[in-house]
Amino acid sequence: MSNPSKPNPTESTPAGSDPETTARGTALLDAAARDVEGWLDAWRGWDLLPEHLAEAGRYGVLSGGKRLRPALVLLACEACGGDRAAALPAAASIELVHCFSLVHDDLPAMDNDALRRGQPTLHVHSGEAMAILAGDLLLAQSFQILAAGDWPADMSASLVRLLADRTVAMVAGQVYDTLGGVPEDLDPTAQLTLIHRNKTGSLIQCAVAMGARVAQANEQQTAALDRFGDAIGIMFQIVDDLLDVTQSEAHIGKAVGKDAQRGHPTWPGLLGSEASLSEVQRLLAEAIEAVDTFGTAGTNLRDLAALLAVRTR
């Protein structure tokens, strides 16, 4: 995959350790959060609902969060020369899918988590029946937004296809992670990669693909972003697993150490923390190299990837 005529990014890039890069990455996430939260807050879809359902849905979506997937939609779109504002409905749509998955994951029959982003989870806030229904709502709304978007019909159809396919993959990943069933003939690293490529990677890769689609990116751009999304998707999950063993509950706003308690396989559990950190650096380098083709237009994507490698929550 690496091009011998270019410097090796693992050597030339102080992968994520540079405070200025981290600050730029943080600013990019914050800006995306402001934009997508503003869009979702103002969205008229809530007005069509029974009041308590709207309240539960908004609680599930507008109670904070990194907004990584929307940020990736917006930055991928901009990297391909597309219009940030045009990509906002797609960014909102994928965030709804992410939030639906969190609401259902937190349910008593699933992870039974009481805390998310430092606040009561939706089933604690609104009851279990409402949390199930509000999760269902958010998933349906994500397609409602894509189908009502102010874009050509063929773009609408392909965005729906991307999002639906990757949502299915995400559910499959949840099943692998929660209920097992990963093919046993795979080696342990391949098993964990399969779980996380589905559970976490699929929506992250979908986000950059949606951004590329809105920008009507060419094949080369789309392929580059696909590699970028695959690398940061797995990287994001390794960092998540590391935070689960190194950070306090108060710091990251949700219960920690539960993956191991539940017997979920994790990267530090499999490789140890040292080797997991090396894998983060390797995947970051791979991601940065993948978007090298964008030149300066890819700076924001690189900065965001670098932030994700060193994030502490």
Place this chain on the structure above:
Amino acid sequence: MSNPSKPNPTESTPAGSDPETTARGTALLDAAARDVEGWLDAWRGWDLLPEHLAEAGRYGVLSGGKRLRPALVLLACEACGGDRAAALPAAASIELVHCFSLVHDDLPAMDNDALRRGQPTLHVHSGEAMAILAGDLLLAQSFQILAAGDWPADMSASLVRLLADRTVAMVAGQVYDTLGGVPEDLDPTAQLTLIHRNKTGSLIQCAVAMGARVAQANEQQTAALDRFGDAIGIMFQIVDDLLDVTQSEAHIGKAVGKDAQRGHPTWPGLLGSEASLSEVQRLLAEAIEAVDTFGTAGTNLRDLAALLAVRTR
């Protein structure tokens, strides 16, 4: 709504009481069930999934059922001169949404039903976590099917829009029915109509609208089918409520009498059985009159509506 130049259908039609009409309606449902089950059984989407997730998803979808919504898609499409085979993916898609809603409704935190179509519900069969995830899967798959359909992009986009909007309405109806929140300034009949127009009517009306869309129906046809769908949607729910108080569990394959136990409002509870039956006849006449404009092309829709008025399960 009625046209004085035409005979009044409540007088001219032995609304649903004619055994031949009932037999024709039953044959139409059976044929649609065969077609849509064949399509769903052969669908390649299952092959992409972890085996136990595919098994749970197929169990949730391929364990029987009236297949009313797919039948309405197919018959509405044919009434508008469209091709039945072309409408099959749309029929399959809306059936997945219906089945997702049943799987989640049956959950312990919702209706806590152990029996559906005479068989264990999915959470009894596969566990609660799998039932939540398989329900999520079926909803995502419904959009996957629509987006991958072999039709023009603008048709794909408008089918997604129809289905997403009506799925949102259905979830709102579930919330009203299960958790209350219906505006109190409405009179009791208007409250019950609001609940059921959302909970049951929205997908039934969506089915005929999707059939019309696949057939590229004109405005007059679409409007007629919209009225037809609205009338049979409410009618279907009144009959459901009546069956809940008159039929045995063994006969209809799910727990009976639970609506009243749960304090859910019902039509016989509100109007009494006699007046509920009259309302069924009134709505059937309205439905039949709505599709009068189709002439003989509307015969199958009329026969199906007549069956729905007298069905005993």
